Amino acid sequence: MxxxxxxxxxxxxxxxxxxxxxxxxxxxxxxxxxxxxxxxAASKVWKLCDGKRTIGEISAxxxxxxxxxxxxxxxxxxxxNFIQANLLEEVxxxxxxxxxxxxxxxxxxxxxATAIPLATTISVPAMAQIASCLGRRExxxxxxxxxCCPGLECRRRRCRPE
Amino acid sequence: MPRFSLSAKWHxxxxxxxxxxEWTSGFSIASHGVRIGVRTSDPSIVPILKDSLPASCxxxxxxxxxxxxxxxxxxxxxxxRTRRYHLVYHNxxxxxxxxxxxxxxxxFKSCLAMNLATLARRRVFIHAGAVGWQGKAIxxxxxxxxxxxxxxxxLIKAGASYLSDEFAVLDFKGxxxxxxxxxxxxxxANGKQMDVSISSIGxxxxxxxxxxxxxxxxxxxxxxxxxxxxxxxxxxxxxxLANCAAARYAPERCLRAMERASQxxxxxxxxxxxxxxxxxxxxxxxxxxxETDEFAGVVQGSAExxxxxxx
Numbered sequence: 001m002x003x004x005x006x007x008x009x010x011x012x013x014x015x016x017x018x019x020x021x022x023x024x025x026x027x028x029x030x031x032x033x034x035x036x037x038x039x040x041a042a043s044k045v046w047k048l049c050d051g052k053r054t055i056g057e058i059s060a061x062x063x064x065x066x067x068x069x070x071x072x073x074x075x076x077x078x079x080x081n082f083i084q085a086n087l088l089e090e091v092x093x094x095x096x097x098x099x100x101x102x103x104x105x106x107x108x109x110x111x112x113a114t115a116i117p118l119a120t121t122i123s124v125p126a127m128a129q130i131a132s133c134l135g136r137r138e139x140x141x142x143x144x145x146x147x148c149c150p151g152l153e154c155r156r157r158r159c160r161p162e
Numbered sequence: 163m164p165r166f167s168l169s170a171k172w173h174x175x176x177x178x179x180x181x182x183x184e185w186t187s188g189f190s191i192a193s194h195g196v197r198i199g200v201r202t203s204d205p206s207i208v209p210i211l212k213d214s215l216p217a218s219c220x221x222x223x224x225x226x227x228x229x230x231x232x233x234x235x236x237x238x239x240x241x242x243r244t245r246r247y248h249l250v251y252h253n254x255x256x257x258x259x260x261x262x263x264x265x266x267x268x269x270f271k272s273c274l275a276m277n278l279a280t281l282a283r284r285r286v287f288i289h290a291g292a293v294g295w296q297g298k299a300i301x302x303x304x305x306x307x308x309x310x311x312x313x314x315x316x317l318i319k320a321g322a323s324y325l326s327d328e329f330a331v332l333d334f335k336g337x338x339x340x341x342x343x344x345x346x347x348x349x350x351a352n353g354k355q356m357d358v359s360i361s362s363i364g365x366x367x368x369x370x371x372x373x374x375x376x377x378x379x380x381x382x383x384x385x386x387x388x389x390x391x392x393x394x395x396x397x398x399x400x401x402x403l404a405n406c407a408a409a410r411y412a413p414e415r416c417l418r419a420m421e422r423a424s425q426x427x428x429x430x431x432x433x434x435x436x437x438x439x440x441x442x443x444x445x446x447x448x449x450x451x452x453e454t455d456e457f458a459g460v461v462q463g464s465a466e467x468x469x470x471x472x473x
Contacts, residue, residue, distance in 0.1 A: 017413050017414050017417060019399075019417050019421055021394075021395045021396050021399065021421065021424075022395060024394055024395060024396035025396070026396050026399055026400070026417065028403075028409075028413045028414075028417065030413065033409075033410050035400055035403050035404075035409075035413075037394075037396035037397055037399070037400050038396070039394070039396070120396075120397060120400060122400050122403070122404050124403055124404060124406070124409045124410060124413075125404065126410055127276055127279060127280050127407045127408070127410075138265070139258060139259060139260060139265065139269075141257075
């Protein structure tokens with residue numbers, strides 16, 4: 001089983017839009033249409049995830065800046081958030097002696113870290129989901145146009161009580 | 163009757179068949195850099211369609227358009243004794259179908275607003291209520307039923323100028339443009355909307371774009387306490403992005419406009435109860451917003467008073 005220090009997380013660069021907002025970073029995933037806001041701590045980890053540095057090296061670089069908890073805990077928590085938001089490139093699928101791959105190992109390591117949220121992710125809705133809703137018995141379409149108001153659902157082309 | 167020229171990707175067999183029908187009248191409109199063609203099978207409905215256009219729409223002579231809305235009037239056919247539907251098509255697909263003319267007009271308005279919001283290249287449309295206060299814009303992003311229109315109505319009664327109860331229209335200079343339309347309030351039991359004109363409540367509509375000053379992420383919750391929490395710029399942008407009409411089609415453009423607008427703005431979030439009870443506090447926040455420390459103090463003070471209540 002590889003040691004955590006062997007794993008070199010790499011931040012995803014393809015099919016995302018990245019905006020830096022002061023110490024924060026906002027990332028829009030063009031495939032899933034999820035938007036993630038990384039706080040200052042997670043942003044630093046994100047910028048160091050270049051596929052060359054190991055987790056240990058990233059932790060060491062952030063050691064002096066760790067506030068609350070150890071630097072390694074912060075890095076692991078940030079990595080957990082990145083995995084959940086699909087912001088890491090695929091870790092090479094190298095089988096360990098136990099049959100686990102590196103991604104599983106990484107997931108196992110970060111799962112044990114303190115779960116302080118360092119990133120906030122939302123799913124960006126389509127226009128039809130945010131437009132003004134339709135009232136009871138108004139005509140609706142399931143995949144286009146305004147949705148039915150809360151408490152109603154689109155059945156047989158009319159907004160009817162759920 | 164103009165012959166509209168539409169992008170090749172919309173020239174589907176359905177669109178060609180639809181275009182082959184007899185179209186007796188039509189007109190083109192332009193708004194926020196979007197050109198829309200409207201055609202009808204009956205000239206008698208044209209004045210009604212023109213009356214239902216948003217104030218930002220201007221009639222133009224364009225034949226090359228971004229999208230085409232087609233309105234087909236149905237009604238009773240005396241020869242065959244059949245009753246045909248009124249229909250609104252968005253390019254090649256049916257958007258709205260009804261025997262009632264007023265439902266078709268609502269469908270036309272809704273389709274038009276959605277197209278403007280998603281296709282506008284020079285503006286970014288956020289689904290939000292927006293008012294002007296002391297030369298700055300206050301924006302309340304939120305989905306339907308979050309209480310945007312009610313809050314806008316109460317703010318206008320308190321002296322704010324009206325920008326919109328449906329879209330906060332951002333430009334790339336960080337300003338919010340008016341998108342004036344009657345305020346739509348849900349008063350009826352079936353959730354249907356009732357329009358209230360701004361003049362009938364003694365309000366005024368802002369006639370120029372205003373710099374974004376405050377974004378309030380709030381929605382009505384029964385028995386909720388007003389506990390404003392200051393959001394970071396990133397969290398604030400997320401709340402705008404979650405209500406941005408074109409976010410999925412042009413995320414980079416949306417983020418650029420929102421980032422520019424957020425440079426001079428503060429973001430707060432809190433649930434609220436009755437709109438009237440939070441209006442003075444929201445207006446106070448913008449009053450103190452120029453003094454950032456004082457603003458943070460007001461927000462912090464609200465949080466501390468809640469903490470002292472054991473909340």
